[in-house]
Amino acid sequence: MKIIASNFKTNHTRKSASQFIKQVDEFIDKSNIKNDVLIFPSSTSLDCFDIAQNIFIGTQNAYPVSDGSYTGEIGTIHLDEFGIKTILIGHSERRHIIKEPNELIIKKYDFFKARDYKIVYCIGEPLEVKNSGTEAIIEYLFSQLEGIDLSYENLIIAYEPVWAIGTGVVATIDDINEIHSILKQKISAPILYGGSVKVDNIESILKLECVDGVLVGSGSWNVEDFIEMIKIGAKEK
Ligand code: PEP
DSSP states (O other): OOOEEEEEOOOOOOOHHHHHHHHHHHHHHTOOOOEEEEOOOGGGGGGOOOTTTEEEEEEOOOSSSSSSSSSTOHHHHHTTTTTOOOOEEOHHHHIIIIIHHHHHHHHHHHHHHHHOOOOEEEEEOOOHTTOOOHHHHHHHHHTTTTOTTTTTTTTEEEEGGGSSSSSSOOHHHHOOOOHHHHHHHHHOEEEEEEESSHHHHHHHHHHHHOOOOOEEGGGGSSSHHHHHHHHHHHOOO
């Protein structure tokens, strides 16, 4: 059963996010879809949603505290208010654009793991590492996993090559197959692929046995497209 996840990034308002979630829920209910569907709206769109048990609303970010003086951040009291128990950690836009340091990423991982959150932990190599070959890619990816408890039962890994995120460049099926197969030898957690996934390329990616699902940004922001992706995901084992 493939996992289909949508990352809204800095898109959708509170109103449009709630309409999106409602439409996805109605579809899942009507179609009796059992696959896990994860949606990461902006923090301002988090709310208590009356949705199917296999839809998980997650936060794109939070600071590893309950509350305190961390201007601009949210803590677990804000997530608890809406029953949010799913979080995205280590996304490349936070690592590379916001310059979130690895020590903080690891701190977040430990903090939210200790509180039983479902964690989607992102890893991915930049273009210069990709150009150095498979061995360099794997070494880089495992360096991003250092300090992370890979045996955590609520862990989902998202392999998202940095050069494929938001660029329209999707890794080839052979690239995805190769990297996922190697990761799978050492990681028992589900591994999602992310990077310019769209309705017209998702099927071939999900057909790979070593791919347990996808994490989708821009290709998922139109609700009809996201529903189509869920439909395709539901057909794969
Ligand atoms: C993402 O945000 O995790 C992502 C993969 O983005 P996009 O699908 O837009 O490349």
